[in-house]
Amino acid sequence: MEEDWKPKVDMIFDSFEDAWKFWVDYGGKVGFGVRKQYTHHNKSGSIATCRFVCCKEGLRKPDKRDYKTINARPETKTGCKARLGLKNLCGKLIVHDFIEEHNHILHLQETTHMLSSQRKVSEVQCHQIDVADDAGLQQRKTFDLMSKQVGDSFKWLFEKFLEAHKQKTPQTVFTNQDQAMMKALAEVMPGAYHGLCTWHLMQNGIKYLGNLMKGKSHFLTDFQKCMYGYEDEEKFEEGWRTLLAKFDVEENAWLQRMYTMKEKWAYCHMKKTFSLGMRSTQISESVNAEIKGFTNVNLDIIKFFKRFEDVGEEKRYNELKCEYEARQKIPKLKNIYSNILKQVSELYTPTIFDIFQKG
Numbered sequence: 001m002e003e004d005w006k007p008k009v010d011m012i013f014d015s016f017e018d019a020w021k022f023w024v025d026y027g028g029k030v031g032f033g034v035r036k037q038y039t040h041h042n043k044s045g046s047i048a049t050c051r052f053v054c055c056k057e058g059l060r061k062p063d064k065r066d067y068k069t070i071n072a073r074p075e076t077k078t079g080c081k082a083r084l085g086l087k088n089l090c091g092k093l094i095v096h097d098f099i100e101e102h103n104h105i106l107h108l109q110e111t112t113h114m115l116s117s118q119r120k121v122s123e124v125q126c127h128q129i130d131v132a133d134d135a136g137l138q139q140r141k142t143f144d145l146m147s148k149q150v151g152d153s154f155k156w157l158f159e160k161f162l163e164a165h166k167q168k169t170p171q172t173v174f175t176n177q178d179q180a181m182m183k184a185l186a187e188v189m190p191g192a193y194h195g196l197c198t199w200h201l202m203q204n205g206i207k208y209l210g211n212l213m214k215g216k217s218h219f220l221t222d223f224q225k226c227m228y229g230y231e232d233e234e235k236f237e238e239g240w241r242t243l244l245a246k247f248d249v250e251e252n253a254w255l256q257r258m259y260t261m262k263e264k265w266a267y268c269h270m271k272k273t274f275s276l277g278m279r280s281t282q283i284s285e286s287v288n289a290e291i292k293g294f295t296n297v298n299l300d301i302i303k304f305f306k307r308f309e310d311v312g313e314e315k316r317y318n319e320l321k322c323e324y325e326a327r328q329k330i331p332k333l334k335n336i337y338s339n340i341l342k343q344v345s346e347l348y349t350p351t352i353f354d355i356f357q358k359g
């Protein structure tokens, strides 16, 4: 079977970004980290040639003094030769060189699981995992199964959402970078623009790159600038490159992944979308706050739906109550001879009419 996610010689990409994203995704599927080895520009400024490699390419320079404090990891380079070479072809990029073999073990599933950090697994599911584990099922497979279940739940949720809104797809949806949720969203609402909640993004940044944020480090500030600070794409690209170089994090898998999703969080890309200036899940957070204790971010999905139902129930009840009162009570008019007031009183609910009459 043809695998369209696998690089092939003569494959053509519209842009450098497309080619890079393809390599990042391929690395994620096969199980290796990626890095750009070089990009050469021609006189007109467009890319003439470039080469993407495995993050285990080359051998680390032993004399890099500050290495340990920035990247507290053991030696990882193996001089791996896997690579993807591209060159310019009429403004596009064509693959002219692809080496598939790695000289090290690929951590396919393990890596993927470590990357998808936002897996939602409840206590019950953890118990199920233990049981399955006892039964001799591989833990990885069990996690996959759980993950699929969560994904299906999201799919169901989004479908119900559309049903409730007469199949009207929202223009913009913000999520917290949950893999399963993203996948379900793309499937159920392909037309919706998917933004990432900047607050959650920051939290993840702290989680993955916390070591760069201690003391007087300005990583967070620079990162935030990439989120909000750049009006146009070129400035953003420049800012991003500077950030990676400044903190020596070109190889950081999380940042590489964030970069492939820049359309979902960088202001220069977001400004084209309809979001009324929102950049986060603030609306839902404020609904959440309507119930005491709802602000707990560790809430599992079952509890979430239970509470979500409660809020909905309360709102529906209030609406019914208003409806009832509107039918039951005839509002007192300030001026009983005013036909306008009388007409309006039949149109508005008593509460709204009161506001109208006072105004």
Ligand SMILES: [Zn+2]
Binding pocket: 032, 054, 055, 056, 057, 080, 081, 082, 101, 102, 103, 104
């Ligand atoms: Zn490799």
